[in-house]
Structures are given as C-alpha cells and as structure tokens.
Amino acid sequence: MQIPLDPKIKELADMPYTISYIIRKRQQIDNLNELSKKHRPTDELIWDSTPEELDDFLERVMSGKEQTTVDFKIKPNEIESG
Amino acid sequence: MSESIVEKQDVNISKIFDWGRVFEVINPTTQEVDATVYMKLLGDADLGRARVYALRKSSELRRKLREENSDERVAYIRTIDELDEDNLMNFIVIFSGRELSTNARQNVKIKSPKPPKSDAALEKMEKFQKEVDEYPERRQKAIADAIEKEVEKLKKSLAGKTKEELYRQYVKLLVDEFCEREALVAFEDMQVFLGCYTDDTYKVKFFSDFEEFDNLEPNAKQLFKDAYKQVDIDINELKKLRRATQ
Numbered sequence: 001m002q003i004p005l006d007p008k009i010k011e012l013a014d015m016p017y018t019i020s021y022i023i024r025k026r027q028q029i030d031n032l033n034e035l036s037k038k039h040r041p042t043d044e045l046i047w048d049s050t051p052e053e054l055d056d057f058l059e060r061v062m063s064g065k066e067q068t069t070v071d072f073k074i075k076p077n078e079i080e081s082g
Numbered sequence: 083m084s085e086s087i088v089e090k091q092d093v094n095i096s097k098i099f100d101w102g103r104v105f106e107v108i109n110p111t112t113q114e115v116d117a118t119v120y121m122k123l124l125g126d127a128d129l130g131r132a133r134v135y136a137l138r139k140s141s142e143l144r145r146k147l148r149e150e151n152s153d154e155r156v157a158y159i160r161t162i163d164e165l166d167e168d169n170l171m172n173f174i175v176i177f178s179g180r181e182l183s184t185n186a187r188q189n190v191k192i193k194s195p196k197p198p199k200s201d202a203a204l205e206k207m208e209k210f211q212k213e214v215d216e217y218p219e220r221r222q223k224a225i226a227d228a229i230e231k232e233v234e235k236l237k238k239s240l241a242g243k244t245k246e247e248l249y250r251q252y253v254k255l256l257v258d259e260f261c262e263r264e265a266l267v268a269f270e271d272m273q274v275f276l277g278c279y280t281d282d283t284y285k286v287k288f289f290s291d292f293e294e295f296d297n298l299e300p301n302a303k304q305l306f307k308d309a310y311k312q313v314d315i316d317i318n319e320l321k322k323l324r325r326a327t328q
Contacts, residue, residue, distance in 0.1 A: 006099055014284065016101040016123035018315050047321050 097315060102284070105309040107302075119288050119306075120279040123313050128276045136269035140261040147257045159256055162249045170248040171240045175233060177255035182236065186228035192221050271296060271303075274310045 009015050032040055039061045045054055102122040109116045124132065146154040165173075195213035198206040240248065275295040278288035289295040298306070 006101075008102075013125050013127060014122075015125050016098075017126050017129045018098050018101065018123060018320055020126050021320060022098060 097319075101313055103309070103313050104282075105278075105306070107305070117288075118280075119309075120282050120284060121274075121277050121310055121313060122279065122284050124273055124277050129273075132269050132272035132276065135272045136265040139268035140265035143264045144257060144261045147260060158260060159253060162245065165249070165252070167245055167248060170245065170252050171237065173252050174240060174248065174255060175236060177252075177259050178236060182229050182232040183225070186225045186232060190221065190224045190228050192217070192224050270307055270310075273314075274303075274306050277310055277313075278306065 006019065009019075029046065032046065041049075041054060041057050045057055049057075102120065105119040105121050106115045107117040107119060108114070143154065146152045147159065149155055195210055195217060198210050240251075243251075272292070275289055275292050276287075278295075280286045280288050295303070295306070
C-alpha cells in the first residue's frame, strides 16, 4: 500500500492533518473497493458528500436489496424415493 | 461532478510533504530579523482544538447579536426604522449569495468527460484531455447561470413579504454572516498559535499562550497568518490529491 509517509514525522500526533486525511481516504477507498462494483459509491459520493450521505447510500444498497438467500429448484422426478 | 474530480490528473502530490516552513519576522524599521519561527501544519488533534475554539467564539457572538440592546447588536445591526423594503431586499439577496452559490454548485449537472480506454488511440486521449481542460470553464458558466436564476427566484419570493418578515430574514442572515466570519478568524488565529514553534523539531511553542498571539498588532498578526497559509492546503486542492489514494 502506497501510503504517503514522511520520515520526518516521528509521532502520530505530529502528522499534519493533510497527510492523515489522505491516509484515511486511502483506507476508505480500499474498503469500498471490497464491495462489488454495483454496490460501490460514485466518486461524487466519496469525495463531495457528507459522511451521513455516504452512510445512507451504503445502508440503501446493502439493506435487503442484496440477495442473501439462495433458491433451489427441485424437480419432483429427481427426488429419490424409498 | 466536482472540478476536483475532473482535474484529478493535474496535481502535485509533493505538496502534501511541504508541511513545515521557516518564517522570519523582519523588523520594519531596521529590516533585521527579529525572530525566527518554525511553522508546521497542525495535526488532527490540534485542528480539533482550533475548531472547538472557533465554535465557542461564534456562539458567543451569536448570543450577543441576538440580545436586543447589546453593544454588538447596536454596532452591527441596523434597526427596522433605518431600512426600507428595497434596502432589506438588497441585503437579503447579497447575504444569501453564499447559500445560492452552494445550491447552484450542488445542482448543476454538467456531463463530465468520459476517459477513453487505456489502450485508446492518441487522438482520443488528446480529445479527452481537451475536454478535461475545458470542463472547469463550462462548469463555472453553468453555475453562474444557475445563480442568476436563483437570484431572480429569491427576488420574486421576497416581493410578497411584509417589512417585518423581510427584517427578520435580514437579521438572521446578517447574524449568520458575522458569526461565520468570527468563526473563520478565530479558527485561523488558533491554527497559527498552535502551529508556531521556536525550534525545527517543533517541540517548543513560539507563543507562551494564546493571548500573546492574539494581542499582536493586527499587521504582525496578519503576517503570521499569511505565512501559515503558505503551508496549508485548501480542501478542494487536497481532494485533487486523490492520486495519492489510488
């Protein structure tokens, strides 16, 4: 992972907020890339929305609409009897 | 789509590593160096402190501005008798500018350039780059048109209001505006105070306490703030650094 680190920064508390922002964003994008393509938020949502809007989007795409059950088709003539 | 996303390839990632600088305070009379200041961008914790300070200052001013006879109210907000309907409407339009602009930016939909395939012909890539280069201007024009429409809509809605209704809206917008400025100034002041050190390892604070910085002569204070801005990165520019995240 190509996180932009700087050898001059010795302690986490010293890390400028710009670098920690980039790192957090990188982690967020890595996590979102774990989702299937159709469930991923758009660039606008990732970069320009509020955290609540992004949460709402993820809630919406992940809740109920994603297939969580598997249907089996059973043909009567394939059932073994006795 | 925001400009920051379209302009993603036009960035300088190295800028995030320029987070510290040396600032020399020059004596205007002797032109000699009075002090050497080591400035660095704040970390998340200090940034949080600056935000809290800004919110407290803004809240304090809001409370004073809402008190009918406070010094701040008398100094900054005119009474209803001092303004006629036309004045009120003009002020409302002016102070609504930021909100109208934000709405326009959010609502304007300009089709963003579609990147060609990675193995596309050079001419297609050139065409894409041209569209990317022209995109900010196209978007700015669309936003300006949208703001103009919003202003007309606002003016029409104000025309049907009584003077008292207009005055209430004027006061609310004015209070919001003053508080916004107060918060920004307080935030910047606290950032600079927390970001100044006497040494290049950023261990010893330059100012012994916030009051020492706050009581600086306005021009000197501004010099410190301008110097700090040189290491800071605007949030929109920061978003352009998304290449560092991919």
